[in-house]
């Protein structure tokens with residue numbers, strides 16, 4: 474109950490999904506949360522809801538504060554089902570006449586998910602305001618951050634920004650606030666979230682943060698829809714977003730590979746050791762040991778990305794195809810790339826990896842290093858040369 478209170482009259486009535494381990498293809502080793510915020514004012518407002526299987530829990534949490542039937546209006550900052558899934562049940566409870574405020578695209582998307590004329594949808598956009606009694610809530614369109622319908626809600630009296638998915642983390646520990654969690658752990662979860670959800674929209678984020686700064690928004694608390702609420706240092710997460718949205722790589726290499734009979738592994742590790750010997754940070758990730766969402770988290774701020782695959786049936790390994798498809802969609806920027814891998818007789822994998830990297834705009838540091846069957850000492854020397862070249866370029 475204590476942790477539910479965000480400010481006087483404002484409560485997080487969302488739920489913790491402690492045991493989810495796969496959030497639409499994103500590994501959530503520590504679960505996630507679906508935050509929803511109740512504003513108990515002259516008019517009672519609910520900002521966002523939770524995934525539909527948790528709707529009973531949402532109603533039970535609201536009941537700890539007020540009778541859910543007393544909710545006068547709903548704000549839907551984002552139509553994705555982890556935040557809109559319980560709107561139908563809530564509306565069934567409070568009445569179809571109660572307004573649901575959303576963006577223009579939010580109206581379209583809520584109708585697409587739940588049908589037309591199901592809710593009393595009221596379109597709002599940047600600079601629109603609603604009065605709830607002691608508070609004025611204003612809205613900010615944040616189109617494509619990360620859906621066309623995304624928007625923020627701001628309470629100037631409370632200096633609270635309700636930021637939808639932005640600034641979120643897939644984390645469901647005991648902590649509900651940034652002052653209750655280790656700073657490094659929080660940064661890891663926030664970075665992984667950024668890499669897997671927001672990376673393709675970096676330019677828009679950069680602009681959004683400039684807009685927030687230009688508007689001189691007084692923000693004492695940021696309430697995202699996932700993870701902990703920032704009440705101690707909201708400026709820190711804004712500053713991290715500013716840094717990440719610049720896409721300026723660190724002096725760091727990531728090696729991603731799969732292996733059939735250990736040859737590509739030997740190549741990967743020889744390259745990694747060479748880079749590490751030059752005192753440069755390097756992470757060597759076998760796709761069978763690392764989840765795609767952890768791989769992209771490392772790729773996000775790496776200067777060099779080396780990708781290795783044996784040739785299997787004239788193609789790359791399936792696990793690599795998964796990672797490459799995922800990475801391409803997330804549009805990492807400013808990378809040096811190189812491909813490597815072993816082969817038996819045809820050896821197409823390296824060329825296919827080069828094509829992926831070219832399509833992503835990587836600067837190729839090498840034509841691609843191929844080894845037939847098992848690397849000999851002369852092949853390992855070529856791996857060391859590649860590692861040295863990459864280290865020099867970082």
Ligand code: FEO
Pocket residue numbers: 551553554555556619620638698699
């Ligand atoms: Fe957390 Fe885009 O939904």
